[in-house]
């Protein structure tokens with residue numbers, strides 16, 4: 001029997017991690033990527049400003065200690081976590097400049113879970129004592145219920161049902177939900193949010209002071225953490241990477257599939273579609289036998305993430321590498337000088353839909369700069385700015401969202417990507433797990 005010839009469509013985290021698993025087992029892999037670079041939504045772009053090239057991530061990403069598949073993948077391809085990721089104990093510092101209040105929630109690295117969380121909630125600044133107790137009560141209830149609920153419902157309803165005050169929701173739960181699910185709490189799936197909490201707090205795999213709830217912040221540009229080392233790894237093991245090569249259609253052929261791309265028609269025995277969900281229907285539109293598959297993403301809606309980069313003088317240093325702002329368009333502020341040696345560079349993140357989408361990039365950058373000036377009075381005028389608007393950054397994690405299985409009804413055709421089967425929101429970890437799962441299905445069926 002012939003060894004499978006495998007095509008992977010899409011060179012984001014899902015496609016690349018599928019390729020890495022398959023080349024490990026000696027399979028012939030061809031990876032098609034529509035754009036000129038690998039990495040998909042977790043990639044870096046080079047932007048020229050004042051005659052210099054600046055590497056800017058397509059969006060500021062945060063990984064967490066519970067990203068076990070991603071961390072294992074980095075380890076496998078020879079990327080040293082300590083060199084590329086800054087590990088911080090779970091923390092949130094949020095300032096409200098109008099009300100002149102600070103909400104600060106910091107867990108202690110040396111306390112074991114759940115005592116670190118208990119300590120963080122009990123000692124946090126900016127919450128009434130009754131709110132701290134309500135949050136601890138809810139976390140205890142969730143732990144007893146193993147973070148499972150009988151019927152999914154919008155997170156906002158669930159939190160009100162569990163007597164979380166609007167103050168507590170707006171300071172703690174809402175930002176956590178936006179950070180984890182990038183979906184407003186009014187429509188966000190409680191169960192998917194609880195899955196993320198469970199992996200952070202219930203699963204106790206800690207070693208050498210590492211915790212699942214830790215934040216892992218990139219210390220260098222994202223492409224050099226994920227896409228570039230993965231690309232080198234799979235190329236060294238024989239994978240063919242076809243950049244700038246969009247697959248325009250998939251057709252069934254004898255014992256496999258023919259793919260049409262810029263290179264013309266090519267034939268493969270197995271195909272992993274690792275594109276974003278919004279691209280699936282178009283890709284298979286010309287193949288009547290696959291029309292049913294296109295329906296799996298019909299109900300999908302998407303959420304934007306805007307990243308506003310502002311360059312200040314090189315000597316800028318904020319008190320925290322990551323600060324939240326409330327009562328502003330700005331949600332999170334990252335000091336890229338402290339994180340990535342990009343001195344003076346600030347990345348501001350705005351997740352979800354809102355008024356900011358109605359502004360021009362210029363007007364948005366000006367408003368954000370003004371918000372930063374109020375929050376950090378020592379700031380000078382920014383020297384330049386760059387807005388990166390990802391209108392479909394993630395799928396909306398709404399209740400009862402159908403997540404298609406990796407194995408499709410068509411033999412040897414698989415779906416990978418952050419949206420496909422799984423309990424995770426749209427994350428790097430969800431994408432990596434999906435790619436590895438598809439590769440494993442092919443490996444198992446071939447043995």
Ligand SMILES: Cc1cc2nc3c(=O)[nH]c(=O)nc-3n(C[C@H](O)[C@H](O)[C@H](O)COP(=O)(O)OP(=O)(O)OC[C@H]3O[C@@H](n4cnc5c(N)ncnc54)[C@H](O)[C@@H]3O)c2cc1C
Pocket residue numbers: 009010011012013014015032033034035038039040041042058059060061062063245246247248274275276279283305306307390392393394416417418419426427428429431
């Ligand atoms: C601004 C922003 C911030 C984020 N923040 C975080 C975060 O903090 N933490 C976190 O874990 N996750 C975060 N995410 C989500 C994370 O980036 C994604 O979940 C993950 O990268 C998705 O990987 P993927 O491989 O499933 O899809 P993608 O990265 O979208 O990759 C799909 C690839 O397929 C290619 N493609 C599409 N159609 C075709 C075709 N016809 N032929 C060939 N190639 C094709 C695309 O060009 C793309 O490269 C963020 C995303 C964004 C946009």
